[in-house]
Amino acid sequence: MFFAVATIFAVCAAIWLYHGLLCTVVASLLLAALYALVFHSRLCYIAAMTSKRDLRALFAYLNILWKTRQFSRRNWTVPDIFHDVVQRHPNKPCFLFRDEVWTFQEVEDFSLRMTAVLRAQGIKKGSIVGMLMHNCPQLPALWLGNARVGAVTPLINTNQRGNALLHSINVAKCDVLIFSDEFQSAIQDISKELSPSLKLFKFTHRPLNTSSPKASADDGFTDLTYLLESTPPAPWTLANGDGFGGKLLYIYTSGTTGLPKAAVISNSRFVFMTTGIHYFGLNSSDVIYCPLPLYHTAGGVISVGQAFVSGCTVALKQKFSASQYFPDCIKYNATAAHYIGEMCRYVLATPRSPADTAHRVRIIYGNGLRPQIWRDFLQRFNIEDVIEFYGATEGNANIANSDGTPGAIGFVSRIIPGVYPIAIIKVNQETGEPIRDSRGLCQLAEPNEPGVFVGKISTTNPSREFLGYVDKVASDKKVVRNVFQQGDSAFISGDILLADEFGYLFFKDRTGDTFRWRGENVSTSEVEAAISRVANHRDAVVYGVLVPNTEGRAGMCGIVDTDNSLDLDKLAKDLSRELPAYARPIFIRVMNSVDLTGTFKMKKVDLQKEGFDPNQAKKDKLYYLDAKVGRYLPLGLEEYENINNGKIRL
Numbered sequence: 051m052f053f054a055v056a057t058i059f060a061v062c063a064a065i066w067l068y069h070g071l072l073c074t075v076v077a078s079l080l081l082a083a084l085y086a087l088v089f090h091s092r093l094c095y096i097a098a099m100t101s102k103r104d105l106r107a108l109f110a111y112l113n114i115l116w117k118t119r120q121f122s123r124r125n126w127t128v129p130d131i132f133h134d135v136v137q138r139h140p141n142k143p144c145f146l147f148r149d150e151v152w153t154f155q156e157v158e159d160f161s162l163r164m165t166a167v168l169r170a171q172g173i174k175k176g177s178i179v180g181m182l183m184h185n186c187p188q189l190p191a192l193w194l195g196n197a198r199v200g201a202v203t204p205l206i207n208t209n210q211r212g213n214a215l216l217h218s219i220n221v222a223k224c225d226v227l228i229f230s231d232e233f234q235s236a237i238q239d240i241s242k243e244l245s246p247s248l249k250l251f252k253f254t255h256r257p258l259n260t261s262s263p264k265a266s267a268d269d270g271f272t273d274l275t276y277l278l279e280s281t282p283p284a285p286w287t288l289a290n291g292d293g294f295g296g297k298l299l300y301i302y303t304s305g306t307t308g309l310p311k312a313a314v315i316s317n318s319r320f321v322f323m324t325t326g327i328h329y330f331g332l333n334s335s336d337v338i339y340c341p342l343p344l345y346h347t348a349g350g351v352i353s354v355g356q357a358f359v360s361g362c363t364v365a366l367k368q369k370f371s372a373s374q375y376f377p378d379c380i381k382y383n384a385t386a387a388h389y390i391g392e393m394c395r396y397v398l399a400t401p402r403s404p405a406d407t408a409h410r411v412r413i414i415y416g417n418g419l420r421p422q423i424w425r426d427f428l429q430r431f432n433i434e435d436v437i438e439f440y441g442a443t444e445g446n447a448n449i450a451n452s453d454g455t456p457g458a459i460g461f462v463s464r465i466i467p468g469v470y471p472i473a474i475i476k477v478n479q480e481t482g483e484p485i486r487d488s489r490g491l492c493q494l495a496e497p498n499e500p501g502v503f504v505g506k507i508s509t510t511n512p513s514r515e516f517l518g519y520v521d522k523v524a525s526d527k528k529v530v531r532n533v534f535q536q537g538d539s540a541f542i543s544g545d546i547l548l549a550d551e552f553g554y555l556f557f558k559d560r561t562g563d564t565f566r567w568r569g570e571n572v573s574t575s576e577v578e579a580a581i582s583r584v585a586n587h588r589d590a591v592v593y594g595v596l597v598p599n600t601e602g603r604a605g606m607c608g609i610v611d612t613d614n615s616l617d618l619d620k621l622a623k624d625l626s627r628e629l630p631a632y633a634r635p636i637f638i639r640v641m642n643s644v645d646l647t648g649t650f651k652m653k654k655v656d657l658q659k660e661g662f663d664p665n666q667a668k669k670d671k672l673y674y675l676d677a678k679v680g681r682y683l684p685l686g687l688e689e690y691e692n693i694n695n696g697k698i699r700l
Contacts, residue, residue, distance in 0.1 A: 097465050100552050104463045107452045110329035111470060117325050118318060125293040127317045129198040132358045133158065133286060144357050145187035146337075146365040146382050150257065152187045154361075160188065162283035164195025167274070170281070171249070173226060175200030175290050178300075180224040182206040182215075182233050185344050185368045186255055190354045192228065197298055200290035204300035204312055205345040208233070216240045217309045219248070222300050222520060228253055228274060237271075294318050300520060301347050301443050311524050313444035314517035315351060323347070323441070323448055324355025330437045330450050331413050332386055334361040339384035339411070341367035341375065341393075347443040348390045348416065362386075372396035376431065379409040389416035392589070394427050399587040407432040415439065421457030421556075422583050440503075440557065444528060446516040446541045447472045447505025449555065458554040459547070467553075471506035471514065473540075474549050475533070482544055484530055492533045497551045500558050500571075504530065504540040516541045546573070563654075565594030565603040568632040572605055574654075577633055581607055584624035585616065589644045592635065593654045595661040598694045606637040608657050608670075610644055618673060618682040626680060636700050637662040638673040638682050664690055674700070 121131060132154075140155035152160075173179060179201045183189045193203040204222035206215070215236060219227060226249045229237055234252065237244075244250075251274040291298075298317045302310035332338070338356050342349030344366070356362040365382035367374075375397045379387055389397075393416070415437035419427065428436065440459040441448030449460025449472060463469060474495040476485040482502065484492045495501030507529070508514035516539075518525025530542040546558040558564070559573040566572070574592040581590040589610040594603030609616065618638065625634050639657070660666035662674070664687050673682040674689060677700070683689075692698040 093464070096552055100461075100464060103453045103461065104465055107330075107450075107461070107463075108466075108469065110326075110452065113329045114322065114325045118321055121321055122294045122318065127197060127289040127291045127293065127296065128298055128320055128358055129161070129194050129289045131321070132161075132194060135358065135361045139361060142361070143363045145190075146363065147185075147187050150187065152191075154357075157187065157191045157194070158286075159283050160191040160278070161195035161198065162286060163278045163281055164192050165198045166281045166284035167277045168196060168199050168201065169284065170277075171226075171272075173199055173201055175292075177201040177225045178204065178223055179226040179228065180204040180206055180219055180222060181345075182208060182227065182229040182237075183253060184208055184230055184232065185349070185366050187366065188253070188255065189344050190350070190358070192253075193299065194358070197291060198284075198287075198289045200292070202297045202300060204302070205350055207302055207310065207345050208343065210310075211236050212240065214309060216243055218302060218312070219244065221309075222312045224248060226251065230255065234269070234271070291317070294321075295515075297517075299350070301345070301350065303443060311444070312520040314520060315347070315443075316515075316517055318515070319446075319517065320351055320355060321359055323351055324359045326448050326450065327352055327415055327437060327439060328356060328360045328362075330439075330452050331415070331435055332356065332360070332362065332437075336386045337363045337365060337382060337384045339365045339367070339375075339379045339382060339387040341370040341378070342388055342390055348388065352415075353388050373400050375400075376405045376409050376411070379411050380405060383410060385410050385412055387411050387414045389414055389419065391418040394419050395423055395582065395587050398423055398427050398430065402430075406430055413437065417441075417459065420579050420582075422579050423587075424456040440545075440555070442541075442543055442545075444518055444525075444541075445505060445543060446507060446514055447503070447543075451554075455554055457556055459557050460555045462549055462553045462555065464551075464553045471508070473504055473506075473534075474501040474547055474555070475504055477502045477546075482542075484533075484542075486532075489536075490532055491535065492530070495549065497549060500546050500548050503543040503545050503547045503555075504533065505543075506533065507539045507541060563593070565605075567594065567602045567605060567636075572633050577605065577607070577629065577635065580625065580628040581609065581621075581635070584628060585609065585621060588616070591644050591654045591657065593658045595637065595658065597636075597662075597700065599696060600700065604636040604662075604700060605633065606639065606657075606662060607635040608639040608641050608644055608654075610642065611640050612642055616640060622675065622680055622682055634675065636675050637685065638675075639667060640671045640673070642669075662690065662693070674698070 136154045136158045141153050143151050144154040144157045145152040179196045181189065181193060181203055196203050204224060206218045210218055228251045231252055231254045237250065250271050252271040254275040256275060294317050296317055297314055298320055299315040300312040301315055302312055338353055340349050340353035342353065344350040344354060353364055357364045365384055367378060370393060411433060413435040414433055417439050419436065419438055436454050437450055438459050439448060439450040451458045451460055462472065475492040476495050477483060478485060487493055506514065507516045516529065518528060528541055529539050531539045533540045545560055546564060548556045548558055557575065559575045563574045564571050577592045578590050582588060591608045593606055595606045597604050662672060662685060664672055664685065672685040674685045674693065676683050689698060693700065
């Protein structure tokens with residue numbers, strides 16, 4: 051190779067002497083191309099195959115940077131950005147909900163009423179105004195009015211009760227809590243433990259433009275709805291916040307492990323995430339169907355942001371229904387639809403109907419569409435395109451699948467890898483700790499080698515900042531230092547990803563969910579997908595459990611069987627074809643239901659603690675895999691003792 055390079059330089063030098071500059075440049079380019087084809091033919095092939103993808107993504111990324119730069123120069127917050135959208139089309143529908151149509155002007159007017167009410171109540175810049183409300187157009191309009199005052203809005207998970215709800219209010223240090231009337235009993239249950247200084251406002255959903263305000267019965271709570279209906283909108287002004295980089299929302303993690311943590315969403319992060327999806331396939335004329343909870347990033351930022359930043363119409367649903375997903379898309383004339391987690395699997399499991407293809411949805415976007423059902427979903431429902439994206443609420447890096455490659459959650463360019471500062475680094479898959487070289491720096495994972503996704507932190511770039519959680523100690527745990535050079539830092543996701551030869555990224559599992567059995571790493575997400583596929587799309591949650599005197603963790607699967615139709619013999623037979631021996635669950639727990647987060651992630655911590663002990667299984671039935679006969683056999687107290695003392699070998 052050294053000889054080839056030296057020869058090229060010698061030839062170019064000779065041409066320079068005898069034929070001048072122009073001929074030298076042409077010859078250099080031709081010789082460089084020849085050199086690349088001879089010595090780097092595979093890289094040239096990869097470049098040719100991925101150039102269209104990379105250029106499309108680069109164009110989108112430049113649009114995102116241009117948009118954020120414009121807002122940053124003006125130092126606008128989201129209420130200011132929304133006002134600019136309203137000015138362009140005040141009478142266009144902004145939100146559709148049930149049979150209500152909210153125009154952009156009506157949403158802004160409602161938010162200005164909220165601004166006037168808050169100012170009258172002494173709420174000011176820096177106040178923390180929590181909201182516990184079901185999906186409705188008023189929810190984003192209320193926090194928009196709150197942001198105009200300069201206050202921050204924690205969006206509290208509506209499934210929380212008792213200590214979890216109390217924790218969410220306290221960890222955000224709320225000065226005010228606004229709650230829908232359907233949550234009154236939940237608030238009353240914890241009222242004695244709430245801070246005496248916390249102001250409580252009750253909201254009652256009434257149709258838009260109620261003409262005769264009427265206060266509700268005196269129950270000790272301030273009637274926010276009456277105040278909104280009887281207070282004129284405040285005159286529009288620029289927001290009194292901390293500008294484009296200031297805090298906007300607190301959004302809580304899903305709580306699959308431990309109590310939820312409040313992640314900080316700034317105005318810049320809100321815009322970056324929103325435009326990041328928009329420029330990959332949406333346009334301002336789209337009507338977007340969103341059945342996701344607005345207290346989470348997916349619905350409350352990504353979809354609401356399509357209206358607030360890009361001027362799309364967004365159809366809201368109070369609660370996801372698999373059977374109504376596409377009928378709702380028909381009702382609202384949607385052209386795009388949002389999904390998350392296991393949602394697509396639930397929709398795919400519904401009986402076939404004319405609604406499957408009678409809609410106008412051309413594109414769906416979200417995260418969690420399993421590779422195993424990707425093509426089936428698109429084919430059955432006649433969907434042209436998918437934007438599968440990946441990113442953590444608290445993180446500083448989002449990626450997206452820009453060309454619809456089945457199963458991919460994004461990509462790293464093999465041609466220009468440094469343009470977007472993300473990487474996959476080598477880690478211990480059980481502990482999540484980076485594997486470092488002799489200099490103490492992290493190591494990049496090779497193609498097809500699992501590693502953890504990281505996003506490089508830059509304090510001078512709003513899109514690269516890491517704001518983390520309200521809790522600084524929890525934030526520090528998500529930062530890895532001395533990544534690629536001494537002194538730098540990056541957000542570490544905790545998710546195991548794999549990049550193939552072409553740079554496509556595929557989700558494998560979370561660190562801690564991967565476990566070792568018989569000397570092999572087992573990915574819980576891969577096993578869950580296989581079980582769900584062969585068991586008619588049932589809910590299945592996989593985890594590793596400790597077995598006395600046995601190395602590693604044995605795989606265990608909780609699987610939902612509401613009608614006693616699960617055939618365990620067939621399941622064992624099918625899994626023997628689908629999975630290698632080490633990945634097949636040793637234990638099965640048949641359940642009536644599995645706990646889900648609000649974003650359709652399955653909770654497994656309690657199941658993992660209970661293990662395969664029949665005393666802990668409540669009314670659930672347990673089984674163990676008899677390797678000799680290849681069948682799942684009932685696991686009672688006797689079998690449990692025999693497994694623990696080694697009489698039954700797994």
